[in-house]
Amino acid sequence: MIVVMRPDATEENIQTVIKTIEYCGLKVHLSQGSEVTIIGVIGDKSKLSKSNLELLEGVDKLVPVTESYKLSNKKFFAGPSIIKVGNCEIGGKEIVIMAGPCAVESREQLLSSAHAVKKAGAQILRGGAYKPRTSPYSFQGLEEEGLKYMAEAREETGLAIVCEVTSTQAVETAAKYVDMMQIGARNMQNFQLLKEVGKTKIPVLLKRGLCATIDEWLNAAEYIMSEGNPNVVLCERGIRTFETSTRNTLDISAVPVIKAKSHLPIIVDPSHATGIRDFVEPLAKASIAAGADGLMIEVHPDPSKALSDGPQSLNPEAFMKLTKNLKPLIELMGRSFNNHE
Ligand code: PEP
Ligand code: MN
Numbered sequence: 001m002i003v004v005m006r007p008d009a010t011e012e013n014i015q016t017v018i019k020t021i022e023y024c025g026l027k028v029h030l031s032q033g034s035e036v037t038i039i040g041v042i043g044d045k046s047k048l049s050k051s052n053l054e055l056l057e058g059v060d061k062l063v064p065v066t067e068s069y070k071l072s073n074k075k076f077f078a079g080p081s082i083i084k085v086g087n088c089e090i091g092g093k094e095i096v097i098m099a100g101p102c103a104v105e106s107r108e109q110l111l112s113s114a115h116a117v118k119k120a121g122a123q124i125l126r127g128g129a130y131k132p133r134t135s136p137y138s139f140q141g142l143e144e145e146g147l148k149y150m151a152e153a154r155e156e157t158g159l160a161i162v163c164e165v166t167s168t169q170a171v172e173t174a175a176k177y178v179d180m181m182q183i184g185a186r187n188m189q190n191f192q193l194l195k196e197v198g199k200t201k202i203p204v205l206l207k208r209g210l211c212a213t214i215d216e217w218l219n220a221a222e223y224i225m226s227e228g229n230p231n232v233v234l235c236e237r238g239i240r241t242f243e244t245s246t247r248n249t250l251d252i253s254a255v256p257v258i259k260a261k262s263h264l265p266i267i268v269d270p271s272h273a274t275g276i277r278d279f280v281e282p283l284a285k286a287s288i289a290a291g292a293d294g295l296m297i298e299v300h301p302d303p304s305k306a307l308s309d310g311p312q313s314l315n316p317e318a319f320m321k322l323t324k325n326l327k328p329l330i331e332l333m334g335r336s337f338n339n340h341e
Contacts, residue, residue, distance in 0.1 A: 002075055003039040003053060006060040011057025014039070020056065024048050029070065031077040040076040042089075042226075042243065066250040072232070072262050073227040079263020083231050085203045086160025086179045088123040088338075090233050091265030095326075095335045096294035097206045098124035098162055098205075098267070099319060101301075102309035103131050103139060104146035108274040108278070114153035116316035121338050124158040124180065125150065126296060128167040131308060132186045139307040143170075147177040154179075162205055171196045185210050185237055185272070188220050198227025205296075207235045210248070214257055219247045221264060233265040234258055235296060236287075238273030247275025247312070250283050267294035271312045277303070280314060281322050288329050297322070 003017055017039055018028050024047045029040035041048070054062050065075050079288045082091040090096045099117040104110050104127040112127050130148030142149070150161045162180040165171045166187060174181055182205045185200060187193050188209035197204050205226055208217045221232045236255065237246025250273035258266045268287035284295050300306045303313040314322065323337075330337045 001041045001048075001065055002043050002063050003041065004060045004063060005037040005039065005058050007035055009037060009058030009060075013056070017053065017056055017059060019055060020051050021048065024051055029076055030316070033078065036060075038076065038078075040070055042070050046067055067215070067218075067261075069215070069222040071230070072218050072221040072264055074261055074263050077263050080261045081230070081265060083233050083265055084201050085124060085162070085233075086154075088160060091293050093334075093336050094286065095288065095292075095330050095337050096124065096267070097122045097323065098126045098294065098296045099299045100126040101128075101306065102298050102313065103128045103141050103307055104137075104149050105250075105307050107149045109153070110146075110149045110153055111156060113299055113316075114159060116301065117299050117319065118157045118159055120316070120320040121336055122297075122323075123159065125153055125157070125161050126182075126298075127153075127161070127165075128164050128308075129174070130164055130170045132164070132166050132184050135307070144173050147174060151177045165193070165197065168196045171200065173201060175200055178327075181204055182192070182235075182304075183207060183220075188212055188217065191223055194220055194223035195227050198224040198229045201231065202231065203230055203231035203233065204232050205235050205267075207237050208239065208251075208254065210238070210240045214254060214261070218258075218262055221262070232264050233293075234262070234264055235269055236266060236292075237269040237274070237296075241270045246273070246279065248273050250274065250286075252283075252286050252290050255287065255292050259291055265293040265297055268292045269296040271296070271298040271314075275309075275312045277312055277314055277318070280312065281325065284322060284326060285329055288326060288333055288335075291333075310317075 026043035099122040131141035160179040164182040241249040270283035300313040
């Protein structure tokens with residue numbers, strides 16, 4: 001439930017409502033807009049039954065929030081939320097592109113990728129140091145050594161860095177290096193891991209689970225936010241369907257649906273959504289047209305030698321061409337894009 005205050009409600013009125021809610025053993029989420037103040041109530045609202053909140057001075061109305069996610073809900077906070085990662089902001093006017101290899105394979109491979117994606121206009125370098133591979137025999141990542149190369153690439157290029165974390169130990173280690181932690185599709189409902197990243201204040205890129213509904217995805221965001229970390233960016237990366245022509249099926253409708261339900265920014269990863277490099281550009285364009293706040297694209301200096309996800313990775317030239325081709329569309333959508341060097 002939310003309590004909508006009248007535009008002329010005083011600070012004292014607001015504090016009285018908050019104290020009344022807290023007295024009943026519930027938590028409060030305050031959203032103070034320029035016009036109206038909204039007080040979100042978190043917890044079992046039956047505990048409020050005798051409090052007559054609607055009669056308190058300054059209260060306009062009580063509106064029920066039927067969804068189980070609250071802090072990520074647009075009804076609690078109209079937004080948009082703008083999440084700061086390094087020097088860039090996700091969810092504002094600017095389209096933010098995160099790019100880099102699927103996995104950090106070596107110092108040279110990573111630094112070369114970092115310079116290439118920076119040159120083409122990316123603001124955030126991606127690179128997996130802990131890889132959640134389908135087969136236990138596939139390359140599993142360089143772990144802390146990989147994080148060190150990522151941090152070195154940040155020093156060299158000024159790009160912010162995002163790395164996936166797959167366990168609570170990885171969260172502890174990655175927290176020393178990264179600007180943003182990624183929760184991968186396979187871990188979207190690993191509630192212990194969600195709580196762990198929620199306890200940090202480090203921004204989280206929360207990918208949609210392979211078979212997750214949008215409501216389940218927003219509840220996963222709620223796990224992170226309810227631990228005290230409001231810095232969540234959602235990433236649509238394709239879902240499992242009966243279609244086998246592409247690795248996954250990009251649910252492009254997730255972009256406007258999320259915009260309608262939540263104040264959190266949403267980016268799209270067309271690389272994992274399709275698994276095929278030729279389809280990355282059309283779906284990147286579709287994502288921008290649908291209103292996404294950014295993109296995540298896999299780029300490798302030599303995709304034919306990549307230890308993971310080579311078939312969907314762009315080489316530096318193809319990535320440069322992609323960002324050049326996206327620019328006019330980004331501007332047409334009324335957004336801006338960090339220019340090429
Ligand atoms: C990745 O970003 O490299 C990755 C493993 O993505 P996802 O979790 O979306 O499969
Ligand atoms: Mn990958």
